[in-house]
Amino acid sequence: MKDAKNVTITDSEWMVMKVIWTMGHATSRELIDAMNELEGWSASTTKTLLHRLIQKQAVAQHGGSRPFTYKPVVGEKESMAVAADDLFDHMCAMRAGSTIAGVIQSRELSRADIANLQAILAEKAKTAPEEVQCNCLPGDQTC
Amino acid sequence: MKDAKNVTITDSEWMVMKVIWTMGHATSRELIDAMNELEGWSASTTKTLLHRLIQKQAVAQHGGSRPFTYKPVVGEKESMAVAADDLFDHMCAMRAGSTIAGVIQSRELSRADIANLQAILAEKAKTAPEEVQCNCLPGDQTC
């Protein structure tokens, strides 16, 4: 899974990011407690993940003195977008439509979300091609 | 990334699956050639991945005699759906809408895809909640 800087964020790291994004900023104590409650992780585990996230520049340490504050460097929205694009890049272009359909069906969406999607689709419909080409194989084969 | 059986399929393995899905079935020679052309992999690499996919029961060996044929055991569509759900499970429920919006914007969709999505959304709009709750943290905090 990639983040907004296109660095790979692992599953475990992603869980930490999720919490940091939600809280906006957090101390290691808060993170350790949250991860312990959410996942049952030991303090060490959270510390390690936090460090790796700092190395990957997904999180930054703030406040010069000791109980540091950690804040996300990469935004949640952008990271989600990158991760989603990353996933869709792994599948045949022809399948994108039905996969999106599945996601929409299985997720809870607010009225505003739905209205937004409808607007985007209406716009997109204007220039949509009749068919999407398969892009899985070299040469001219199709799914 | 998970497949339809909820087994983890790694990135490299996924690339092999993509080709097998597209071709419907393939011999190892075809796969080796395709992966070499697509990714520059050595024959050994493709063989290894193919084996791991067999072990994970994502692919099965067919035809009793030697140039075996390999076929997908898990379907492309279901695997896509599982992988997508897996991704969305990793993000805050509140962000699903805007992430889907981003995906729709960045992907090519056919007229039929769009019409299908519109129908699904229209249906979903009937019972959509005003707001989606954040599900990232324990307790009653929200994003």
Added chain:
DNA sequence: TTATTGTGACTACAATTGTAAACTAATAAA
């Protein structure tokens, strides 16, 4: 001002993944 404790840095280690060589068994060519 020393002892204690909370926080951050460094080290560890098994499992998984990406990548591929080496070996073995089956088929095709000579």
Added chain:
DNA sequence: TTTATTAGTTTACAATTGTAGTCACAATAA
């Protein structure tokens, strides 16, 4: 029917990931 070739199986090995212990240093309490 021996040999060459192709296909399939085992083994290898470094990098990454999940999970966590230990060490060092700063803040606080005694």
